[in-house]
Amino acid sequence: MAEKEFEELLSKYESTMPAIAPRVFSRAVCTYHIVLNASVEQRLGAEKKKVADKVVQDKRNEIRNHIMHRCRDVEKHFENRGNKTIQGHYAALIMATLFFTYVVTEKYPKLFEVISTLAKRAQQRTAGSEGREA
């Protein structure tokens, strides 16, 4: 596939990224999400990627439901004690961030290697542009 087509794939996935993503994840993770989608489509083709994305959709719902099931339990527990707190929110954030960290550092450490490289490059670019400005 030509470089131009890959660039088009990158911009396609950049435009479909959820608006909340850059407020939750680092720039390196968002970049990796875009690059990963484009390279999977390049490797598998659009049709086969759709099949893989169906699995993503199912697993996405399973993970969300497991986390939310526990968070609702936490909320009920505290509401029954007459104490409405933000513990459900807190448990959701902790479980979600801890699980994401587990996936990229322990389950698939190569993901973390790539993300770290992207983060370092971004840092170097920022340092370079700051140096030029100074």
Place this chain on the structure above:
Amino acid sequence: MSQFGSILVGLGLRTLMGKMSEESRKREIQVYVEAWDKLFSPQVSALLNMMTETLTKQIGSVSLEWDVVKKASEWLTIPKATIRFGITDYTAFEATFYAITDIMTQEYPDMAQALEDIEKKLMDLLAEETKKKLEELKSS
């Protein structure tokens, strides 16, 4: 790393790693410390710090650790099982990435709003800082 990170690292690792030597525990903690800033935005760190502070005031740090943080890390056993067999790195990464955005936008939209507010505040602070620097440069 955020203030939240230190609580999470201590409790999460204790639960996740079980019987590990002090040496490897330290190494693993280092992985999480390094990972945190590379994986998540400053807005999320700020939000978690604010929530930790609020809950610590409400229920005390000991209860907070016991009631929520420790249990939350124990509960990850089930989501972990969902990505155990026949799942590629692409599927696991994407599923987790989107599950988090779903939770923020659909389950707890007030958290998405809080992140937006924090972002605005951070931008204001950055603008103020830049203005100060420019004025300093002008006067020197």
